[in-house]
Amino acid sequence: MVKDTLQTVGKTVLLKGWVNSIRSHGKISFIDLRDRSGLIQVFVAGPINLKPETVIAVVGKVSLRPEKLINPKLLTGKIELQSESIEVLSPCRELPLPIDTDGCNIDETVRLKYRYLDLRRPRLQRNLKVRSDYIQACREYLFQQDFLEIETPILTKSTPEGSRDFIVPSRNYPGNFFALPQSPQQYKQLLMTAGFERYFQIARCFRDEDPRADRAFEHTQLDLEMSFVEREEVMALMEKTITYALEKIGAKIKIKPFPVFTYKEAMEKFKADKFDLRTEKDKKNNLLALAWVIEFPFFEKKPDGNWTFTHNPFSRPIPEHESMLLKKQKIGQIITTQYDLICNGLEVGGGSLRSYQPEMLRAVFEILGHPPAKIKSQFGHMLEAFTYGTPPHGGCAHGFERLLMSYLGEDYIREVQAFPQTGSGRTSVMDAPSPVDPEQLQELQLKISR
Ligand code: AMO
Secondary structure (H helix, E strand, O other), rough: OOHHHOOOOOOOOEEEEEEEEEEEEOOOEEEEEEEEOOOEEEEEOOOOOOOOOOEEEEEEEEEEEOOOOOOOOOOOOOEEEEEEEEEEOOOOOOOOOOOOOOOOOOOHHHHHHHHHHHHHHHHHHHHHHHHHHHHHHHHHHHHHHHEOOOOOOOOOOOOOOOOOOOOOOOOOOOOEEHHHHOHHHHHHHHHHHHHHHEEEEEEEOOOOOOEEEEEEEEEEEEEEEEEEHHHHHHHHHHHHHHHHHHOOOEEEEEEOOOEEEEHHHHHHHHHOOOOOOHHHHHOOOOOEEEEEEEEEEEEEOOOOOOOOEOOOOOOOOHHHHHHHHHHOOOHHHHHHHHHHEEEEEEEEEEEEOOOOOOHHHHHHHHHHOOOHHHHHHHHHHHHOOOOOOOEEEEEEEEEHHHHHHHHHOOHHHHHHOOOOOOOOOOOOOOOOOOOOHHHHHOOOOOOOOO
Protein backbone atom coordinates (compact mmCIF):
# COMPACT_ATOMS: atom_id res chain seq x y z
CA MET A 1 0.00 0.00 0.00
CA VAL A 2 1.04 3.60 -0.59
CA LYS A 3 1.49 4.39 3.09
CA ASP A 4 3.86 1.43 3.59
CA THR A 5 6.35 2.95 1.11
CA LEU A 6 7.57 5.22 3.93
CA GLN A 7 9.26 2.14 5.34
CA THR A 8 10.75 0.98 2.03
CA VAL A 9 13.04 3.82 0.96
CA GLY A 10 15.72 2.49 -1.38
CA LYS A 11 13.75 -0.63 -2.24
CA THR A 12 11.95 -1.55 -5.44
CA VAL A 13 8.23 -2.06 -4.88
CA LEU A 14 5.05 -2.81 -6.79
CA LEU A 15 2.14 -0.43 -6.16
CA LYS A 16 -1.37 -0.67 -7.56
CA GLY A 17 -3.97 2.06 -7.55
CA TRP A 18 -5.67 4.89 -9.41
CA VAL A 19 -4.14 7.75 -11.37
CA ASN A 20 -5.25 10.62 -9.16
CA SER A 21 -3.66 13.33 -11.32
CA ILE A 22 -0.95 13.80 -13.93
CA ARG A 23 1.56 16.59 -14.48
CA SER A 24 3.49 16.42 -17.73
CA HIS A 25 6.57 18.54 -18.23
CA GLY A 26 7.55 17.39 -21.73
CA LYS A 27 10.39 14.99 -21.15
CA ILE A 28 9.42 14.05 -17.64
CA SER A 29 6.04 13.46 -15.97
CA PHE A 30 4.56 12.97 -12.54
CA ILE A 31 1.61 10.84 -11.55
CA ASP A 32 -0.08 11.07 -8.20
CA LEU A 33 -0.96 7.45 -7.53
CA ARG A 34 -3.82 6.86 -5.10
CA ASP A 35 -4.91 3.84 -3.11
CA ARG A 36 -7.08 3.62 -0.04
CA SER A 37 -4.17 4.56 2.21
CA GLY A 38 -3.13 7.77 0.45
CA LEU A 39 -1.23 9.36 -2.41
CA ILE A 40 2.35 9.01 -3.66
CA GLN A 41 4.14 10.89 -6.38
CA VAL A 42 5.42 8.70 -9.19
CA PHE A 43 8.28 10.07 -11.28
CA VAL A 44 8.22 8.99 -14.94
CA ALA A 45 11.24 9.65 -17.16
CA GLY A 46 9.27 10.46 -20.30
CA PRO A 47 5.86 11.56 -21.51
CA ILE A 48 2.79 9.55 -20.50
CA ASN A 49 -0.59 9.10 -22.02
CA LEU A 50 -2.93 8.11 -19.22
CA LYS A 51 -6.38 9.35 -18.23
CA PRO A 52 -7.13 10.23 -14.60
CA GLU A 53 -8.80 7.40 -12.62
CA THR A 54 -7.15 4.70 -14.74
CA VAL A 55 -6.08 1.75 -12.58
CA ILE A 56 -2.37 1.01 -12.95
CA ALA A 57 0.38 -1.12 -11.50
CA VAL A 58 3.73 0.60 -11.10
CA VAL A 59 7.07 -1.03 -10.37
CA GLY A 60 9.70 1.39 -9.15
CA LYS A 61 12.24 2.39 -6.57
CA VAL A 62 11.17 4.36 -3.53
CA SER A 63 13.54 7.36 -3.25
CA LEU A 64 13.90 10.36 -0.98
CA ARG A 65 13.00 13.62 -2.69
CA PRO A 66 15.54 16.43 -2.80
CA GLU A 67 15.00 18.75 0.22
CA LYS A 68 13.41 21.56 -1.84
CA LEU A 69 10.88 19.23 -3.47
CA ILE A 70 9.46 17.91 -0.21
CA ASN A 71 5.67 18.34 0.04
CA PRO A 72 4.79 18.78 3.73
CA LYS A 73 1.05 18.46 2.99
CA LEU A 74 1.40 14.87 1.81
CA LEU A 75 2.00 11.94 4.17
CA THR A 76 4.47 10.57 1.59
CA GLY A 77 5.74 14.07 0.74
CA LYS A 78 9.37 13.19 1.53
CA ILE A 79 9.54 10.36 -0.99
CA GLU A 80 8.56 9.46 -4.51
CA LEU A 81 8.44 6.35 -6.63
CA GLN A 82 10.87 6.31 -9.57
CA SER A 83 8.86 4.30 -12.05
CA GLU A 84 10.50 1.50 -13.99
CA SER A 85 7.36 0.07 -15.55
CA ILE A 86 3.69 1.00 -15.66
CA GLU A 87 0.96 -1.45 -16.59
CA VAL A 88 -2.62 -0.35 -17.22
CA LEU A 89 -4.89 -2.74 -15.32
CA SER A 90 -8.14 -0.98 -16.17
CA PRO A 91 -8.56 2.17 -18.24
CA CYS A 92 -10.97 4.96 -17.31
CA ARG A 93 -13.18 6.88 -19.73
CA GLU A 94 -14.00 10.59 -19.47
CA LEU A 95 -15.64 11.00 -16.04
CA PRO A 96 -19.34 12.00 -16.10
CA LEU A 97 -18.84 14.16 -12.96
CA PRO A 98 -15.88 15.78 -11.21
CA ILE A 99 -14.66 13.81 -8.21
CA ASP A 100 -11.89 16.09 -6.99
CA THR A 101 -14.33 18.54 -5.34
CA ASP A 102 -16.53 18.03 -2.26
CA GLY A 103 -19.40 17.31 -4.67
CA CYS A 104 -21.97 19.33 -2.73
CA ASN A 105 -22.94 21.43 -5.74
CA ILE A 106 -23.42 18.56 -8.18
CA ASP A 107 -26.96 17.48 -9.04
CA GLU A 108 -28.02 14.65 -6.73
CA THR A 109 -29.37 12.43 -9.52
CA VAL A 110 -26.00 12.52 -11.32
CA ARG A 111 -24.10 11.86 -8.10
CA LEU A 112 -26.26 8.88 -7.21
CA LYS A 113 -26.39 7.44 -10.75
CA TYR A 114 -22.60 7.31 -10.62
CA ARG A 115 -22.37 6.73 -6.89
CA TYR A 116 -19.38 4.36 -7.33
CA LEU A 117 -17.45 7.34 -8.73
CA ASP A 118 -19.00 9.87 -6.36
CA LEU A 119 -17.79 7.72 -3.47
CA ARG A 120 -14.20 8.12 -4.63
CA ARG A 121 -14.16 11.74 -3.46
CA PRO A 122 -12.12 12.13 -0.25
CA ARG A 123 -15.06 13.52 1.75
CA LEU A 124 -17.16 10.41 1.20
CA GLN A 125 -14.21 8.05 1.66
CA ARG A 126 -13.68 9.70 5.03
CA ASN A 127 -17.40 9.62 5.96
CA LEU A 128 -17.74 5.89 5.31
CA LYS A 129 -14.47 5.16 7.12
CA VAL A 130 -15.67 7.12 10.16
CA ARG A 131 -19.01 5.28 10.00
CA SER A 132 -17.23 1.93 9.93
CA ASP A 133 -14.94 2.92 12.82
CA TYR A 134 -17.91 4.18 14.84
CA ILE A 135 -19.86 0.95 14.36
CA GLN A 136 -16.83 -1.13 15.25
CA ALA A 137 -16.42 0.86 18.47
CA CYS A 138 -20.09 0.36 19.39
CA ARG A 139 -19.70 -3.38 18.86
CA GLU A 140 -16.48 -3.40 20.87
CA TYR A 141 -18.10 -1.69 23.84
CA LEU A 142 -21.19 -3.88 23.84
CA PHE A 143 -19.18 -7.10 23.64
CA GLN A 144 -17.18 -5.87 26.63
CA GLN A 145 -20.50 -5.44 28.45
CA ASP A 146 -21.49 -9.06 27.79
CA PHE A 147 -24.02 -8.41 25.00
CA LEU A 148 -24.81 -10.93 22.29
CA GLU A 149 -25.19 -9.80 18.67
CA ILE A 150 -28.25 -11.49 17.17
CA GLU A 151 -29.85 -10.94 13.77
CA THR A 152 -33.61 -10.79 13.33
CA PRO A 153 -35.60 -11.34 10.11
CA ILE A 154 -35.97 -8.85 7.29
CA LEU A 155 -38.96 -10.66 5.82
CA THR A 156 -41.44 -10.26 8.63
CA LYS A 157 -44.80 -8.93 9.73
CA SER A 158 -45.66 -5.30 10.16
CA THR A 159 -44.61 -3.65 13.43
CA PRO A 160 -46.15 -0.24 13.97
CA GLU A 161 -43.46 2.43 14.43
CA GLY A 162 -45.64 5.19 13.08
CA SER A 163 -44.71 4.82 9.38
CA ARG A 164 -46.01 2.99 6.34
CA ASP A 165 -44.57 -0.49 5.70
CA PHE A 166 -42.72 -1.67 2.64
CA ILE A 167 -44.46 -4.89 1.71
CA VAL A 168 -43.19 -7.93 -0.17
CA PRO A 169 -45.53 -10.32 -1.97
CA SER A 170 -45.29 -14.03 -1.26
CA ARG A 171 -45.09 -16.66 -4.02
CA ASN A 172 -46.10 -19.53 -1.74
CA TYR A 173 -49.03 -17.66 -0.23
CA PRO A 174 -50.50 -15.59 -3.08
CA GLY A 175 -52.40 -12.56 -1.89
CA ASN A 176 -50.35 -12.48 1.32
CA PHE A 177 -47.43 -10.24 2.09
CA PHE A 178 -44.37 -9.92 4.24
CA ALA A 179 -43.47 -6.49 5.62
CA LEU A 180 -39.92 -5.20 5.90
CA PRO A 181 -39.19 -4.30 9.53
CA GLN A 182 -39.60 -0.67 10.56
CA SER A 183 -37.42 -1.80 13.47
CA PRO A 184 -36.67 -5.11 15.23
CA GLN A 185 -38.91 -4.02 18.13
CA GLN A 186 -41.00 -7.17 18.52
CA TYR A 187 -38.22 -9.65 17.81
CA LYS A 188 -35.90 -8.05 20.34
CA GLN A 189 -38.58 -8.30 22.97
CA LEU A 190 -39.11 -11.96 22.02
CA LEU A 191 -35.35 -12.45 22.50
CA MET A 192 -35.86 -11.28 26.08
CA THR A 193 -38.65 -13.86 26.47
CA ALA A 194 -36.11 -16.33 25.05
CA GLY A 195 -33.74 -15.55 27.90
CA PHE A 196 -30.81 -13.79 26.18
CA GLU A 197 -31.04 -10.84 28.62
CA ARG A 198 -28.59 -8.62 26.70
CA TYR A 199 -29.01 -8.39 22.92
CA PHE A 200 -27.83 -5.92 20.31
CA GLN A 201 -27.90 -5.71 16.56
CA ILE A 202 -26.75 -3.34 13.86
CA ALA A 203 -30.22 -3.34 12.37
CA ARG A 204 -31.39 -2.10 8.99
CA CYS A 205 -34.86 -0.54 9.27
CA PHE A 206 -37.28 0.26 6.44
CA ARG A 207 -39.91 2.97 6.59
CA ASP A 208 -42.00 4.22 3.72
CA GLU A 209 -42.13 7.88 4.68
CA ASP A 210 -41.36 10.88 2.49
CA PRO A 211 -37.57 11.30 2.42
CA ARG A 212 -36.16 14.45 4.04
CA ALA A 213 -32.67 15.79 4.65
CA ASP A 214 -32.32 13.58 7.76
CA ARG A 215 -34.84 10.86 6.91
CA ALA A 216 -34.56 8.01 4.43
CA PHE A 217 -36.43 4.84 3.41
CA GLU A 218 -33.61 2.80 4.96
CA HIS A 219 -31.57 3.65 7.99
CA THR A 220 -29.39 1.69 10.38
CA GLN A 221 -29.89 1.50 14.12
CA LEU A 222 -27.78 0.28 16.95
CA ASP A 223 -30.67 -1.66 18.43
CA LEU A 224 -30.44 -3.14 21.92
CA GLU A 225 -32.59 -4.68 24.59
CA MET A 226 -31.90 -5.70 28.21
CA SER A 227 -33.76 -7.72 30.84
CA PHE A 228 -34.21 -6.94 34.55
CA VAL A 229 -33.35 -3.26 34.16
CA GLU A 230 -34.69 0.12 35.15
CA ARG A 231 -35.01 3.07 32.79
CA GLU A 232 -31.81 4.73 34.02
CA GLU A 233 -29.77 1.56 33.43
CA VAL A 234 -30.73 1.35 29.77
CA MET A 235 -30.12 5.07 29.29
CA ALA A 236 -26.71 4.78 30.99
CA LEU A 237 -25.72 1.79 28.88
CA MET A 238 -26.63 3.53 25.61
CA GLU A 239 -24.95 6.72 26.79
CA LYS A 240 -21.72 4.90 27.65
CA THR A 241 -21.73 3.03 24.33
CA ILE A 242 -22.19 6.25 22.34
CA THR A 243 -19.63 8.14 24.43
CA TYR A 244 -17.06 5.35 24.01
CA ALA A 245 -17.64 5.13 20.26
CA LEU A 246 -17.71 8.89 19.65
CA GLU A 247 -14.51 9.44 21.60
CA LYS A 248 -12.88 6.54 19.79
CA ILE A 249 -13.45 8.34 16.45
CA GLY A 250 -12.14 11.59 17.91
CA ALA A 251 -15.42 13.42 18.56
CA LYS A 252 -15.77 15.85 21.46
CA ILE A 253 -18.88 15.79 23.62
CA LYS A 254 -20.04 19.07 25.15
CA ILE A 255 -21.65 17.79 28.37
CA LYS A 256 -20.99 14.49 30.17
CA PRO A 257 -23.02 12.83 31.53
CA PHE A 258 -25.71 13.87 29.05
CA PRO A 259 -28.20 16.27 30.66
CA VAL A 260 -31.74 14.97 31.14
CA PHE A 261 -34.82 17.13 30.57
CA THR A 262 -38.42 16.16 31.08
CA TYR A 263 -40.65 16.76 28.09
CA LYS A 264 -42.39 19.50 30.09
CA GLU A 265 -39.09 21.24 30.89
CA ALA A 266 -37.97 20.98 27.27
CA MET A 267 -41.20 22.47 25.96
CA GLU A 268 -41.02 25.32 28.50
CA LYS A 269 -37.35 26.03 27.90
CA PHE A 270 -36.91 25.32 24.19
CA LYS A 271 -40.50 25.18 22.89
CA ALA A 272 -39.57 21.84 21.30
CA ASP A 273 -38.58 18.31 22.29
CA LYS A 274 -35.55 18.50 19.97
CA PHE A 275 -33.17 21.33 20.75
CA ASP A 276 -29.61 22.38 20.16
CA LEU A 277 -27.57 23.06 23.31
CA ARG A 278 -24.54 24.39 21.45
CA THR A 279 -23.25 27.93 21.51
CA GLU A 280 -21.74 29.47 18.37
CA LYS A 281 -18.29 28.67 19.80
CA ASP A 282 -19.29 25.02 20.34
CA LYS A 283 -20.41 24.88 16.72
CA LYS A 284 -17.03 26.19 15.55
CA ASN A 285 -15.26 23.61 17.72
CA ASN A 286 -17.49 20.85 16.33
CA LEU A 287 -18.77 19.82 19.76
CA LEU A 288 -21.62 17.35 20.02
CA ALA A 289 -24.32 18.36 22.49
CA LEU A 290 -26.27 15.28 23.50
CA ALA A 291 -29.23 15.28 25.88
CA TRP A 292 -32.03 12.99 26.98
CA VAL A 293 -35.69 13.88 27.06
CA ILE A 294 -37.98 11.80 29.28
CA GLU A 295 -41.54 11.70 30.56
CA PHE A 296 -43.43 12.13 27.34
CA PRO A 297 -47.20 11.71 27.24
CA PHE A 298 -47.92 8.14 26.14
CA PHE A 299 -50.91 9.06 23.94
CA GLU A 300 -52.16 12.04 22.02
CA LYS A 301 -55.51 12.76 20.35
CA LYS A 302 -55.70 12.56 16.57
CA PRO A 303 -57.80 15.13 14.67
CA ASP A 304 -60.54 12.45 14.38
CA GLY A 305 -60.77 12.28 18.20
CA ASN A 306 -59.17 8.83 18.52
CA TRP A 307 -55.99 8.20 20.51
CA THR A 308 -52.63 7.49 18.95
CA PHE A 309 -49.29 6.69 20.60
CA THR A 310 -46.65 9.42 20.66
CA HIS A 311 -43.62 7.09 20.45
CA ASN A 312 -43.92 3.36 20.84
CA PRO A 313 -46.98 1.25 21.63
CA PHE A 314 -44.80 -1.45 23.22
CA SER A 315 -43.64 0.91 25.97
CA ARG A 316 -44.70 0.64 29.58
CA PRO A 317 -46.02 3.71 31.39
CA ILE A 318 -44.09 5.06 34.39
CA PRO A 319 -44.90 2.86 37.43
CA GLU A 320 -47.24 5.44 39.02
CA HIS A 321 -49.37 5.45 35.83
CA GLU A 322 -49.65 1.72 35.20
CA SER A 323 -53.04 1.45 36.88
CA MET A 324 -54.37 4.43 34.84
CA LEU A 325 -53.38 2.56 31.69
CA LEU A 326 -54.92 -0.71 32.83
CA LYS A 327 -58.16 1.09 33.81
CA LYS A 328 -57.94 3.33 30.71
CA GLN A 329 -58.44 6.40 32.86
CA LYS A 330 -57.02 9.91 32.32
CA ILE A 331 -55.46 8.64 29.10
CA GLY A 332 -54.06 12.03 28.08
CA GLN A 333 -52.16 12.25 31.38
CA ILE A 334 -50.42 8.87 31.19
CA ILE A 335 -46.64 9.32 31.02
CA THR A 336 -44.54 6.74 29.19
CA THR A 337 -41.12 5.42 30.23
CA GLN A 338 -39.86 6.56 26.79
CA TYR A 339 -36.52 8.34 26.59
CA ASP A 340 -35.37 10.20 23.48
CA LEU A 341 -31.76 11.08 22.78
CA ILE A 342 -31.03 14.25 20.89
CA CYS A 343 -27.80 15.60 19.46
CA ASN A 344 -27.29 19.09 18.06
CA GLY A 345 -31.04 19.42 17.53
CA LEU A 346 -31.62 16.04 15.85
CA GLU A 347 -33.32 13.02 17.37
CA VAL A 348 -30.62 10.35 17.32
CA GLY A 349 -32.17 7.65 19.47
CA GLY A 350 -34.98 6.50 21.64
CA GLY A 351 -36.22 3.66 23.76
CA SER A 352 -38.31 2.66 26.73
CA LEU A 353 -39.15 0.04 29.28
CA ARG A 354 -41.67 -2.32 27.71
CA SER A 355 -44.97 -3.86 28.62
CA TYR A 356 -44.24 -7.44 29.51
CA GLN A 357 -47.60 -8.34 30.98
CA PRO A 358 -50.17 -9.23 28.30
CA GLU A 359 -52.90 -7.16 29.93
CA MET A 360 -50.77 -4.01 29.81
CA LEU A 361 -49.99 -4.38 26.10
CA ARG A 362 -53.60 -5.28 25.33
CA ALA A 363 -54.79 -2.14 27.16
CA VAL A 364 -52.54 -0.01 24.92
CA PHE A 365 -54.05 -1.46 21.75
CA GLU A 366 -57.54 -1.10 23.16
CA ILE A 367 -56.88 2.59 23.88
CA LEU A 368 -55.65 2.92 20.29
CA GLY A 369 -59.06 1.64 19.25
CA HIS A 370 -58.04 -1.71 17.78
CA PRO A 371 -60.91 -4.24 17.86
CA PRO A 372 -60.15 -7.57 19.65
CA ALA A 373 -59.86 -9.50 16.35
CA LYS A 374 -57.23 -7.06 15.04
CA ILE A 375 -55.29 -7.17 18.31
CA LYS A 376 -55.25 -10.96 18.08
CA SER A 377 -54.24 -11.13 14.41
CA GLN A 378 -51.60 -8.38 14.66
CA PHE A 379 -50.15 -8.88 18.12
CA GLY A 380 -51.52 -12.21 19.39
CA HIS A 381 -48.00 -13.72 19.19
CA MET A 382 -46.66 -11.08 21.62
CA LEU A 383 -49.59 -11.44 24.00
CA GLU A 384 -49.09 -15.20 23.96
CA ALA A 385 -45.30 -15.00 24.41
CA PHE A 386 -45.83 -12.82 27.47
CA THR A 387 -47.75 -15.66 29.12
CA TYR A 388 -44.64 -17.88 29.23
CA GLY A 389 -42.42 -16.03 31.71
CA THR A 390 -41.13 -12.84 30.08
CA PRO A 391 -38.68 -10.84 32.21
CA PRO A 392 -39.22 -7.12 32.75
CA HIS A 393 -37.16 -5.51 30.01
CA GLY A 394 -36.33 -2.34 28.19
CA GLY A 395 -34.17 -1.16 25.35
CA CYS A 396 -33.10 1.58 23.06
CA ALA A 397 -32.20 2.22 19.42
CA HIS A 398 -29.83 4.79 18.09
CA GLY A 399 -29.81 5.89 14.45
CA PHE A 400 -26.22 6.00 13.19
CA GLU A 401 -26.83 8.35 10.31
CA ARG A 402 -28.09 11.36 12.20
CA LEU A 403 -25.34 11.24 14.82
CA LEU A 404 -22.65 10.86 12.17
CA MET A 405 -24.19 13.70 10.14
CA SER A 406 -23.81 15.91 13.22
CA TYR A 407 -20.23 14.88 13.82
CA LEU A 408 -19.17 15.10 10.19
CA GLY A 409 -20.95 18.42 9.64
CA GLU A 410 -23.15 16.98 6.89
CA ASP A 411 -26.61 18.37 6.12
CA TYR A 412 -27.94 15.32 4.28
CA ILE A 413 -28.32 11.71 5.36
CA ARG A 414 -27.12 10.54 1.92
CA GLU A 415 -23.62 11.83 2.76
CA VAL A 416 -23.16 9.13 5.38
CA GLN A 417 -24.78 6.24 3.46
CA ALA A 418 -22.98 4.31 0.72
CA PHE A 419 -25.86 3.85 -1.72
CA PRO A 420 -28.70 6.09 -0.53
CA GLN A 421 -32.01 6.63 -2.25
CA THR A 422 -32.58 9.91 -4.09
CA GLY A 423 -34.80 12.60 -2.58
CA SER A 424 -37.57 11.32 -4.84
CA GLY A 425 -37.17 7.78 -3.53
CA ARG A 426 -35.23 6.01 -6.27
CA THR A 427 -32.20 3.79 -5.79
CA SER A 428 -28.59 4.77 -6.44
CA VAL A 429 -26.92 3.37 -9.58
CA MET A 430 -29.60 0.74 -10.29
CA ASP A 431 -32.93 1.85 -11.63
CA ALA A 432 -35.56 0.93 -9.05
CA PRO A 433 -38.41 0.87 -8.41
CA SER A 434 -38.89 -0.65 -11.87
CA PRO A 435 -41.40 -2.97 -13.55
CA VAL A 436 -40.94 -6.74 -13.16
CA ASP A 437 -41.43 -9.46 -15.78
CA PRO A 438 -45.07 -10.45 -16.41
CA GLU A 439 -44.06 -14.02 -15.43
CA GLN A 440 -42.97 -12.82 -12.01
CA LEU A 441 -46.32 -11.11 -11.50
CA GLN A 442 -48.12 -14.22 -12.66
CA GLU A 443 -46.16 -16.40 -10.24
CA LEU A 444 -47.17 -14.06 -7.42
CA GLN A 445 -50.73 -13.94 -8.75
CA LEU A 446 -50.58 -10.15 -8.87
CA LYS A 447 -52.24 -7.92 -11.47
CA ILE A 448 -51.33 -4.28 -12.10
CA SER A 449 -54.63 -2.46 -12.30
CA ARG A 450 -53.40 0.64 -14.12
P1 AMO B 1 -37.37 5.20 16.59
O1 AMO B 1 -38.50 5.08 15.63
O2 AMO B 1 -37.32 6.44 17.44
O3 AMO B 1 -37.37 4.00 17.63
O4 AMO B 1 -36.01 5.06 15.81
C1 AMO B 1 -34.78 5.12 16.49
C2 AMO B 1 -33.85 6.11 15.82
O5 AMO B 1 -33.62 5.75 14.46
C3 AMO B 1 -33.45 6.92 13.69
N1 AMO B 1 -34.45 6.95 12.61
C4 AMO B 1 -34.21 7.33 11.34
N2 AMO B 1 -33.10 7.76 10.75
C5 AMO B 1 -33.18 8.05 9.44
N3 AMO B 1 -34.27 7.92 8.68
C6 AMO B 1 -35.43 7.48 9.23
N4 AMO B 1 -36.52 7.32 8.47
C7 AMO B 1 -35.43 7.16 10.62
N5 AMO B 1 -36.36 6.70 11.48
C8 AMO B 1 -35.76 6.59 12.67
C9 AMO B 1 -33.60 8.10 14.60
C10 AMO B 1 -34.40 7.52 15.75
O6 AMO B 1 -34.17 8.21 16.94
N6 AMO B 1 -38.13 0.48 18.10
C11 AMO B 1 -37.79 1.83 18.53
C12 AMO B 1 -36.57 1.83 19.42
C13 AMO B 1 -36.75 1.26 20.80
O7 AMO B 1 -37.73 1.64 21.48
O8 AMO B 1 -35.89 0.46 21.22
C14 AMO B 1 -37.51 2.68 17.33
O9 AMO B 1 -37.29 2.21 16.24
O10 AMO B 1 -32.31 8.52 15.02
